[in-house]
Amino acid sequence: MDQHLSFLCLFLSLFLQFPFNFSWNSLTFLDLGSNLLEGSLPSSLCNLSNLEYLLLSGNSMTGPIPHCFSNISSQLKVLDLRKNGFHGKIPTNFPEGNQLRNLGLNGNKLEGPIPKSLKNCKKLEVLDIGHNQISDTFPMWLESLPELSVLILASNQLHGTIGISETKSPFLKLRIFDISYNHFTGSLPAEMIKNFQAMKRVDNNNQTQAKYMGDGSYYDDSVTLMMKGLEIEIKRVLTIFTTIDLSGNEFDGKIPNSIGDLNSLKVLNFSRNRLIGVIPSTFGDLSQLESLDLSWNQLAGKIPVELGKLNFLSALNLSENQLEGRIPTGGQFNTFQNISFIGNKGLCGFPLKDCGGFNHSNSPESWKHHHKDLLDLMSGFTWKSVLFGYCFGTILGLSIGVVMFATRKPKWFVSLVEDMCIRSKTTRRGSIRLHQFNTYRKKWKHDM
Template identity: 50%
Template sequence: MAMKKLYIGSLLGALLVHSLVVELAICSSNFTDQLALLSFKSSINFDPNNVLSNWTQETNFCGWAGVSCSRRSQRVTGLILRGMGLQGTISSRVGNLSFLQVLDLRNNSLHGHLTDEVGRLHYLTSLLLTNNMLEGGIPMDLHRCRMLRLIYLTKNNFNGSIPKELSTLPFLRYLALGENKLTGTIPLSFGNTSSLQRLVLQFNNIHGRIPTELGQLQNLQTISFTDNRLTGTIPPSFGNTSNLTWIDLAYNIIHGRISTELVQLPNLHTFDLSSNYLTGPIPSGLFNLSSLLHLLLGANRLNGQLREFPNNSLRLLDLSINELSGPIPSLVVRNLFISHNKFTEIPSAICNVSSVEILDLSHNSLSGVIPQCLVNFSNVLSVLDLRMNNFHGSIPTSFVEGNKLRTINLNGNQLEGKVPRSLATCRHLEVLDFGNNSINDTFPYWLETLLELQVLVFQSNKLHGPMGSSKAQLPFPKLRILDLSHNEFSGFLPTTYFKHFKAMRIINESVGLRYMGQSYYNYYNDSVTIMIKGLEIELPRILTIFTTIDLSHNKFSGEIPNVMGKLHALRFLNLSHNYLVGNIPSSFENLCSLESLDLSSNQLSGKIPSQLTSLTFLAVLNFSKNHLEGRIPRGNQFETFENSSYNGNLALCGFPLSKECEDNKTQLHPTPMLHKEDYPSFARGFSWKVVQMGYVCGMVLGLVMGYLMFLIGKPKWFVRIAK
């Protein structure tokens, strides 16, 4: 009995000792986790949201913000602090969080290197560090994290090559390394990563060929290699990867034809091969893919004619900047981009396609009359871009009520007639460009009721007459670009409009750099061709801060209104080649954003206001061929302008002209013996009196001596005296 009690006691004692040892081990491990977290906190030098404020030794670290722990052992399993604005580095002691499964520090401002100690996180499944400023190489020891499934290192500054060791991770599904500075080639060994579903390497400097081995990955769904330096052809083996839904190889140096194997992918919904060097015709089978939603083949060298295809699911077709020709087939597509080709005809069947949202047929050889039906797609059509073609006749007249047109661009055709009054129904219109046509009309004042209009271009037409006064209470409140140059407008400048150009009066720095249409579309960009600093330039995208007024080459008369000085956000102003008179308004000193000012070839007079020297952004100035006078102001930007800015103003003087001003001429210094004011009387009086006295005396003396010589009859004696 005693032995039994002794055995039970020993067993209980052993269990007690074991539990104490386990507790001590857990406490030690927990203490290690706590120290690792505190080390991470100490490496953060800016915490704008104070998310780490409760990370103190007085509280349990499992309750700290962003920290997750296992229930049983209270070990750290998750460190999730995405989008907190943290600045600093990632402490190497993070590698001591032995049970960590998720490290999510996306969307912060972390910098420095990702150390090899991360390779000690053997339970790590998700490494999410997207959108930071991390640099250096990707740690090769990451392949020791055998449980890794997700690696997101996009939008950092990682450099060097892609570690081929990552291909040995048995469970890796997503590998996203895009938007870094990676170089080298794509490791061939990735063809053995059978679990890989998404491979994203876009916006790097990776070169070489696309490995054909990737076609062996049956689970592969996404390939995104946009904007690298990849060469060679598209591997036909991709046609074996039946689960592919996304292929993005745009902006590389890929050449050759599109393989017929690639048109057999049953699940493909996005196929982007734009901006490469692809040639040949487009495989007809490509249009038969029922799952295809986005097809982008723009900016290649594809040729031939297009065939019709009955794909009702296609949302985007971009075939722009190729060498495709012939008539445009009936394409059932929502967003159609076929600009910069050699298409010649719009089929009448296009009127049966009523679901199109963006229609860009610009820069082709299309001719005939613009079909009326194109402006009747009232429910969905938002962009109608037909510029740089050969359309003639009148502009369609029946823009229906309730339409959603946001952009109408008919620039560079042969259109004539008048501006349709039904345009006033386009309440969502932001861009209206009818430039470079033969439109013969007066100014369409009814457009001033379009409250969203930002770009209005009628350059190089036959518009005439005065612009008149505004009929609306608040005309053109959002107008940023007004180009009426090269027309025949007359009368005074439209002072009433200048008073209400709200978008040109207010400098909104909080908006930042944003392009027009950026919030609406991912593919279409509004563009405009205007004169900038004396050059005709096409802006492929229009910044919302870009503002310009060009009324040059018309017949405007009268004075420049002072109210123009209130257009504080104006960047480019061209009033040249008109009949403007009077002075240059000194209120122009308030045009603090102005970069270019052209008032040449007018009849302006008076002095150049010295206040204009305060325009520190002014890069181009042209006051030539006017009647300006006086000294040219000096200081700031005025020190950089050349003679050509002032030529043709005969009364101007001073730098940079060679003509000096009157008060700069060098004065003559008087001699010590002769005063300047006495010099004229001296020259006229003293000199002529001496001459007269000498002449009279000499004549009398000569007569006397001649008389004596003949009287005594001895001329030889006289000659000897004279000698």
């Protein structure tokens, strides 16, 4: 009885605000989100036969979800139970011909498999069951849902490989695909991804068709995603927003070139997997890309210069791979910090070390090594060695000069020195005449 106390009080307050002849069966919209509701869901809510929107997100409710909630999906369009503490299994008996458009169960403690009766939800656009404890393989049978636009399965215990599609046009309208932080293995689902037609820009007029997801009346769809390294709640999702997040799994193999066909993609995250090979140059065709994260893999080779064409790319993370060569310059590459490239020992160029060997980074460790190398170079030079070399060179030079002038050999060198002496003395002492110098020279020769 205590579990339903908060609901009872709330219903009483609502009842007092309506005329006494109000019929609860006529209620179509109930929004109790972001309150302090506790306890379990009363199954009596299933008696509201005309209810189309039930919004209870952002509370502290617990207990299982009554199985009758799948039965009322015959008229229910939106069931938003996100960010609560519900546990148990997802209701399993969604009937054929139901009207469910948005099922939001993100941020609970639900477990068990994904109910296959969801394939009966032909009008389902948003399926968000991320951040639970669901254990299952990838629900490939969801590919046949003609209106599915958002599929979020992130942070669960899903596992296994993702098989090849058996449908001619799988996930035809999918624009947000997030299966991050599960236990998926095998190669990336290239065959499935290349058929994401909604992530391909058919023509340039698509930009003018942008609108918010939802039915345009009572409720706007919202999702929580990882973008540019931050968890962001998008309260109103534009229909042109597209993202693929496969991070935090155990995918291996190479990145398929076909990813470059998704030219309306905004966010792409393949980080923290076991990917090998090179970064496809076809990534340069992702003209609308704003965020790219390939960090913590085993990618090798050079960074494609084609990435410099991505004018909207504001977040790039290629760190902790095995990339090598010079970092491309120009375009957005001039704006990225060294954190975008660290952990790749073979990379050089701005903002890391110069490819010529001098380290331009402001890292104190790099300056420490540079200073140590300089000290090692100078340690062999002392004032004693310098003084000894100076004295020895001076004595040797004077001795050679005396011998050369005594023997008058080589003649060309003696003539050259004499000529230089004449010009130097003429410049410094203009009062000495040339014939006096010649007389002095003849006398010096006679004495020798």
